[in-house]
Amino acid sequence: xxxxxxxxxxxxxxxxxxxxxxxxxxxxxxxxxxxxxxxxxxxxxxxxxxxxxxxxxxxxxxxxxxxxxxxxxxxxxxxxxxxxxxxxxxxxxxxxxxxxxxxxxxxxxxxxxxxxxxxxxxxxxxxxxxxxxxxxxxxxxxxxxxxxxxxxxxxxxxxxxxxxxxxxxxxxxxxxxxxxxxxxxxxxxxxxxxxxxxxxxxxxxxxxxxxxxxxxxxxxxxxxxxxxxxxxxxxxxxxxxxxxxxxxxxxxxxxxxxxxxxxxxxxxxxxxxxxxxxxxxxxxxxxxxxxxxxxxxxxxxxxxxxxxxxxxxxxx
Amino acid sequence: xxxxxxxxxxxxxxxxxxxxxxxxxxxxxxxxxxxxxxxxxxxxxxxxxxxxxxxxxxxxxxxxxxxxxxxxxxxxxxxxxxxxxxxxxxxxxxxxxxxxxxxxxxxxxxxxxxxxxxxxxxxxxxxxxxxxxxxxxxxxxxxxxxxxxxxxxxxxxxxxxxxxxxxxxxxxxxxxxxxxxxxxxxxxxxxxxxxxxxxxxxxxxxxxxxxxxxxxxxxxxxxxxxxxxxxxxxxxxxxxxxxxxxxxxxxxxxxxxxxxxx
Ligand SMILES: Nc1ncnc2c1ncn2[C@@H]1O[C@H](COP(=O)(O)OP(=O)(O)OP(=O)(O)O)[C@@H](O)[C@H]1O
Ligand SMILES: [Mg+2]
Numbered sequence: 001x002x003x004x005x006x007x008x009x010x011x012x013x014x015x016x017x018x019x020x021x022x023x024x025x026x027x028x029x030x031x032x033x034x035x036x037x038x039x040x041x042x043x044x045x046x047x048x049x050x051x052x053x054x055x056x057x058x059x060x061x062x063x064x065x066x067x068x069x070x071x072x073x074x075x076x077x078x079x080x081x082x083x084x085x086x087x088x089x090x091x092x093x094x095x096x097x098x099x100x101x102x103x104x105x106x107x108x109x110x111x112x113x114x115x116x117x118x119x120x121x122x123x124x125x126x127x128x129x130x131x132x133x134x135x136x137x138x139x140x141x142x143x144x145x146x147x148x149x150x151x152x153x154x155x156x157x158x159x160x161x162x163x164x165x166x167x168x169x170x171x172x173x174x175x176x177x178x179x180x181x182x183x184x185x186x187x188x189x190x191x192x193x194x195x196x197x198x199x200x201x202x203x204x205x206x207x208x209x210x211x212x213x214x215x216x217x218x219x220x221x222x223x224x225x226x227x228x229x230x231x232x233x234x235x236x237x238x239x240x241x242x243x244x245x246x247x248x249x250x251x252x253x254x255x256x257x258x259x260x261x262x263x264x265x266x267x268x269x270x271x272x273x274x275x276x277x278x279x280x281x282x283x284x285x286x287x288x289x290x291x292x293x294x295x296x297x298x299x300x301x302x303x304x305x306x307x308x309x310x311x312x313x314x315x316x
Numbered sequence: 317x318x319x320x321x322x323x324x325x326x327x328x329x330x331x332x333x334x335x336x337x338x339x340x341x342x343x344x345x346x347x348x349x350x351x352x353x354x355x356x357x358x359x360x361x362x363x364x365x366x367x368x369x370x371x372x373x374x375x376x377x378x379x380x381x382x383x384x385x386x387x388x389x390x391x392x393x394x395x396x397x398x399x400x401x402x403x404x405x406x407x408x409x410x411x412x413x414x415x416x417x418x419x420x421x422x423x424x425x426x427x428x429x430x431x432x433x434x435x436x437x438x439x440x441x442x443x444x445x446x447x448x449x450x451x452x453x454x455x456x457x458x459x460x461x462x463x464x465x466x467x468x469x470x471x472x473x474x475x476x477x478x479x480x481x482x483x484x485x486x487x488x489x490x491x492x493x494x495x496x497x498x499x500x501x502x503x504x505x506x507x508x509x510x511x512x513x514x515x516x517x518x519x520x521x522x523x524x525x526x527x528x529x530x531x532x533x534x535x536x537x538x539x540x541x542x543x544x545x546x547x548x549x550x551x552x553x554x555x556x557x558x559x560x561x562x563x564x565x566x567x568x569x570x571x572x573x574x575x576x577x578x
Binding site: 172184187191 | 369371390391392395396400401403407408409410411412416419420421423424426428430433434435436440443444447483487
């Protein structure tokens with residue numbers, strides 16, 4: 001399980017991907033539409049992976065991730081537009097405030113056994129949306145003007161940081177503790193794991209990166225409106241995680257890419273989009289009931305391929 | 317040292333609605349003892365374990381461990397104080413590897429914090445390596461190291477029970493509570509297990525409280541025995557005393573009659 005050995009190849013691949021795309025953008029080989037889609041993919045991967053930590057790793061069902069996205073989006077917009085601070089500062093503050101919101105929602109509901117988190121996050125996301133809807137300073141229903149500051153560089157750096165933090169957390173005693181909560185909370189508790197602590201930590205980290213995604217999101221569209229952060233948005237993020245396979249980070253990444261591409265191309269036809277979306281989901285659930293990747297990671301396939309005997313080892 | 321018991325259970329009990337599952341439980345365990353807890357089905361044995369480990373908060377009485385009151389502490393804190401357990405219905409982390417099951421248990425003895433893991437500082441690698449090595453040591457004691465990469469759920473039943481004990485041991489307990497560790501094992505497996513229990517007791521300086529249905533087995537290994545029936549302590553004493561105790565004989569005969577009726 002020397003996952004650390006995958007670190008440098010990951011960084012090399014990341015730098016290459018970044019350089020190639022950045023070259024294509026600056027040489028104007030790909031147009032605004034494509035570069036925008038790439039940014040959107042990065043944002044959605046951040047959302048998917050941050051929710052994966054909460055649902056896939058820690059096993060806590062959160063269905064209001066768009067609430068934290070909204071917090072990051074609005075707070076960061078206030079930081080750049082009203083306080084005139086740099087975008088980097090806005091991203092960090094957006095993440096921190098979303099994480100604080102995560103603590104406020106998470107601590108009371110995660111102390112209880114049972115799926116209180118689902119109800120709490122759902123309620124929270126709605127409350128946040130309604131709060132922003134009713135604050136005139138951020139434009140109410142009409143929305144808030146936000147400068148276009150998100151670039152491929154910002155999006156990609158945030159994505160890499162998100163992946164490094166969440167992968168490194170997962171592949172450590174802390175991640176293992178979180179996974180043990182998912183596997184069997186009673187046994188985990190009996191083994192001396194502070195289950196509430198790990199549930200709250202995972203949730204706070206997940207909320208932080210949802211906030212970061214929110215900052216990238218709001219500075220990518222010239223305008224943000226509360227209606228962008230409704231239940232359907234939470235549902236979209238949830239689908240990334242479920243479709244990818246609960247517990248599989250690569251699955252979450254893959255399905256975020258796949259679904260972002262699909263929905264971007266179907267943007268003009270919202271009805272068709274919903275139908276195709278549903279069809280994709282039904283097909284996956286029929287043929288891959290455990291999601292695209294099950295609990296496997298991409299790296300596991302390489303291992304299987306290298307050692308033909310395979311073995312029953314599953315990804316963590 | 318001798319005069320201070322490791323565990324003192326004082327008039328403890330718990331009530332579920334109207335049912336007094338356990339009442340007026342009094343127990344004293346001295347350092348290094350291997351004590352049995354027996355009784356018919358539904359007598360309250362597992363409930364007693366749940367009281368000792370913080371799963372249930374007693375509605376009466378106190379539990380003093382190592383001179384400290386532990387009733388009211390959540391289970392993970394009780395474990396960190398040094399009471400560890402296995403479960404009657406095996407509760408392994410089924411989809412984790414055998415090695416990872418033990419690593420989870422070693423978790424609270426490792427020190428590297430989240431930041432060091434996220435930033436992959438040297439303390440992370442040192443800590444993780446120590447976890448891995450220590451966990452493999454525990455697996456070796458139970459001859460489970462050859463299965464280390466196997467998923468826990470794929471182990472044969474008897475090995476799963478052994479893994480649960482290995483895992484309980486990896487938390488570094490002073491007191492080990494075993495809830496029917498030999499259930500479902502064949503006579504040879506049972507005998508091996510009893511030898512193993514004797515071995516780890518010496519090696520790790522443990523005190524052990526053992527729930528077992530099989531009277532003969534308990535009589536064979538335990539130095540002292542508590543008998544529970546209908547949530548109350550029926551008798552306490554050496555195996556010899558228990559064997560000849562009229563109330564115990566009655567309780568067990570009663571159970572047999574009950575079984576015939578059922
Ligand atoms: N959480 C609970 N709520 C209500 N009743 C309970 C609860 N836990 C245990 N009981 C009841 O307490 C009594 C004692 O149960 P316990 O599991 O401790 O028995 P036991 O001695 O371990 O029996 P066995 O040998 O069958 O394992 C039973 O009547 C059981 O139904
Ligand atoms: Mg029992």
